[in-house]
Amino acid sequence: VSEATATNTRDRLLAVATELVDREGLTQFSLRTVAKRAGVSHGAPYRHFSDRTALLEAVATQGFSHLTSCCALASRTHPGSPERQLREAGACYIRFAVRHPGVIHLMFGGGLDYSVAGEALVRAAESAFAALHGLLAAGVEAGRYRDEDPLHLTYAAWSMAHGLSLLINGGPLAAAREDPAALERLIGTVADSLMYGLLKRNTDDDH
Amino acid sequence: VSEATATNTRDRLLAVATELVDREGLTQFSLRTVAKRAGVSHGAPYRHFSDRTALLEAVATQGFSHLTSCCALASRTHPGSPERQLREAGACYIRFAVRHPGVIHLMFGGGLDYSVAGEALVRAAESAFAALHGLLAAGVEAGRYRDEDPLHLTYAAWSMAHGLSLLINGGPLAAAREDPAALERLIGTVADSLMYGLLKRNTDDDH
DNA sequence: ACCTGAACACCGTTCAAGT
DNA sequence: ACCTGAACACCGTTCAAGT
Numbered sequence: 001v002s003e004a005t006a007t008n009t010r011d012r013l014l015a016v017a018t019e020l021v022d023r024e025g026l027t028q029f030s031l032r033t034v035a036k037r038a039g040v041s042h043g044a045p046y047r048h049f050s051d052r053t054a055l056l057e058a059v060a061t062q063g064f065s066h067l068t069s070c071c072a073l074a075s076r077t078h079p080g081s082p083e084r085q086l087r088e089a090g091a092c093y094i095r096f097a098v099r100h101p102g103v104i105h106l107m108f109g110g111g112l113d114y115s116v117a118g119e120a121l122v123r124a125a126e127s128a129f130a131a132l133h134g135l136l137a138a139g140v141e142a143g144r145y146r147d148e149d150p151l152h153l154t155y156a157a158w159s160m161a162h163g164l165s166l167l168i169n170g171g172p173l174a175a176a177r178e179d180p181a182a183l184e185r186l187i188g189t190v191a192d193s194l195m196y197g198l199l200k201r202n203t204d205d206d207h
Numbered sequence: 208v209s210e211a212t213a214t215n216t217r218d219r220l221l222a223v224a225t226e227l228v229d230r231e232g233l234t235q236f237s238l239r240t241v242a243k244r245a246g247v248s249h250g251a252p253y254r255h256f257s258d259r260t261a262l263l264e265a266v267a268t269q270g271f272s273h274l275t276s277c278c279a280l281a282s283r284t285h286p287g288s289p290e291r292q293l294r295e296a297g298a299c300y301i302r303f304a305v306r307h308p309g310v311i312h313l314m315f316g317g318g319l320d321y322s323v324a325g326e327a328l329v330r331a332a333e334s335a336f337a338a339l340h341g342l343l344a345a346g347v348e349a350g351r352y353r354d355e356d357p358l359h360l361t362y363a364a365w366s367m368a369h370g371l372s373l374l375i376n377g378g379p380l381a382a383a384r385e386d387p388a389a390l391e392r393l394i395g396t397v398a399d400s401l402m403y404g405l406l407k408r409n410t411d412d413d414h
Numbered sequence: 415a416c417c418t419g420a421a422c423a424c425c426g427t428t429c430a431a432g433t
Numbered sequence: 434a435c436c437t438g439a440a441c442a443c444c445g446t447t448c449a450a451g452t
Contacts, residue, residue, distance in 0.1 A: 009416085026233070027318060030444060041418050043447085048416095052445065101317065109316025110308065111234060114377055129379070146403070155374060156367065156400050163366020170321055172336070173362075193363050196353070197404025216435085237425060248437050250428085255435095259426065 010048040012038045018059050021102035026111050031055065053112075057121045060112055063103045064124035066096055071131035082139030083199075087191045089135055090161045094187050097165035098177055104165055132158055136198075145198045153198060160194045217255040219245045225266050228309035233318050238262065260319075264328045267319055270310045271331035273303055278338035289346030290406075294398045296342055297368045301394050304372035305384055311372060339365055343405075352405045360405060367401045 016038045020029055031052045032042045049055040070092030071085075078084035097104045106112065107125075114122060136157060137150040145153060167173045168186070176183040223244045228236055238259045239249045256262040277299030278292075285291035304311045313319065314332075321329060343364060344357040352360060374380040375393070383390040 025317060025320070031446090032444060042445090043419075044417055046446075105317030108373055108377075109318065110232060110312030110377060111316065111318075112377075113232070115381075148400075152396060152400060155371065155380075155397065156404075159370020159374070160363065160366050162373065163369050164362065166315055166369065167362060167366070170315075170317060170319075174322075189359060190362065193355075193359060193404065197363075197400065201408040238427090239425060249426090250438075251436055253427075 009038070009040060009044065013040075013045055013048060013055065014058055014062070017055050018062070018100070018103060021056070021059060021106055022100050023102070025102055026056075026106060026109070029056070054118065056106060057112060057118050059103060060107045061121045061124045063096075063100065063107050064121070064128040067093060067128040068124070068131045070096065071128075071135055075135070082135065082142050082144050083195060086135050086139065086157065086198075087195075089132065090157070090191055090194070091184070091187045093161045094165055094168070094183070097162075098168060098183065101169040104169070108162060129154070129158075139198070144200070146200055156197065157194060160190060164190050216245070216247060216251065220247075220252055220255060220262065221265055221269070224262050225269070225307070225310060228263070228266060228313055229307050230309070232309055233263075233313060233316070236263070261325065263313060264319060264325055266310060267314045268328045268331045270303075270307065270314050271328070271335040274300060274335040275331070275338045277303065278335075278342055282342070289342065289349050289351050290402060293342050293346065293364065293405075294402075296339065297364070297398055297401070298391070298394045300368045301372055301375070301390070304369075305375060305390065308376040311376070315369060336361070336365075346405070351407070353407055363404065364401060367397060371397050 013034060017029070017034050020034055020037070031045055034055070035042045035045050038044075045055060049058065071089045074085045074088035074092065078088060112121070114125065133150060133154045136145065136153045139145040140147065140150050140153065164173075164186075168176050168183070173186065176186050220241060224236070224241050227241055227244070238252055241262070242249045242252050245251075252262060256265065278296045281292045281295035281299065285295060319328070321332065340357060340361045343352065343360045346352040347354065347357050347360065371380075371393075375383050375390070380393065383393050
């Protein structure tokens with residue numbers, strides 16, 4: 001019984017923290033507010049997380065896990081089609097970013113120092129990156145994408161997805177946040193642009 | 208005399224704030240520490256900035272001005288060559304991001320709410336975006352880039368630059384931070400990849 | 415094992431008082 | 434006009450004490 005209660009408190013803290021990060025942002029995020037909203041005293045979180053940073057790291061870890069599952073789902077849904085896998089994984093990423101703007105900012109906005117982060121977070125981030133890398137490597141191996149180091153293509157793909165999510169969440173494309181159809185259209189357009197850069201072309205007219 | 212003193216205090220606060228954001232990050236940033244490091248009491252900053260957010264916005268505004276000047280400089284240095292302008296502006300962006308990781312995170316990491324920001328910041332951000340847009344539009348007009356909406360190409364180019372800066376500052380490419388030659392090489396590689404996606408190709412083998 | 419509540423050092427912000 | 438320092442409400446963290 002005590003184990004179930006402990007787990008529930010920990011999970012509740014995590015859920016409240018995620019909601020608070022998304023709704024108020026990192027600056028407004030406070031451990032004491034999380035505790036209050038979770039219905040425990042301000043000292044209770046220290047039974048489950050070593051400090052404020054550790055709780056935020058746990059929220060980010062969940063985020064990376066979700067991105068990993070985006071890739072895994074896309075792989076299963078479109079077997080044999082690297083392009084569709086990549087498009088679907090990217091769309092999954094963007095939808096997550098729209099639903100969880102604070103978590104995305106937490107993961108990539110510099111609020112976390114990965115050089116001193118807990119290994120759970122580091123592992124989750126590496127898994128997400130490896131999953132995306134797998135999608136790009138598959139496309140190269142299938143002869144669909146340019147014959148480049150898949151790592152470079154991974155950087156390009158990930159940069160594009162993340163850049164778009166920033167533009168949607170805080171920038172000039174914010175209108176798409178409220179309009180699901182417009183959001184899907186925008187995702188499609190950017191994916192087209194990305195694909196144009198990834199796919200092989202027949203003639204070279206570089207500088 | 209009083210005017211000069213006032214300006215100096217304001218400028219010193221701004222400089223100290225920039226340094227603190229870059230070295231300690233947004234979470235550790237505190238108005239009281241800035242005041243102490245600037246040699247004034249903790250109440251003094253309120254004579255120059257309405258609150259903590261206003262000081263951070265001023266730091267971000269300076270950052271956007273720098274990005275704008277990156278584009279302006281690139282335009283002047285490589286007249287008539289849209290590709291070189293874009294490459295140079297991108298490299299300028301990345302170098303700034305490496306030198307000022309905290310400021311870049313402040314500008315794009317979600318710590319600022321642009322929907323309620325002061326107009327100086329909004330204007331500076333819009334100017335930077337417009338300057339980049341001008342570079343892309345010039346390339347399209349010159350017939351070098353794909354015949355797409357320059358806005359979409361601007362999103363793509365900016366996303367790539369920003370994604371790379373994130374990977375360098377907090378991710379798997381951090382080694383390039385310490386090695387200027389490796390940094391320039393990396394910038395070149397990513398720029399190649401971006402150019403590949405921007406430049407016209409002769410044959411279309413899209414799905 | 416988990417939680418509470420007092421305690422301490424810190425922070426943002428305000429404001430009367432000084433020059 | 435600009436700055437100081439007391440004041441207040443808040444926060445992260447620790448820890449003795451309770452169940």
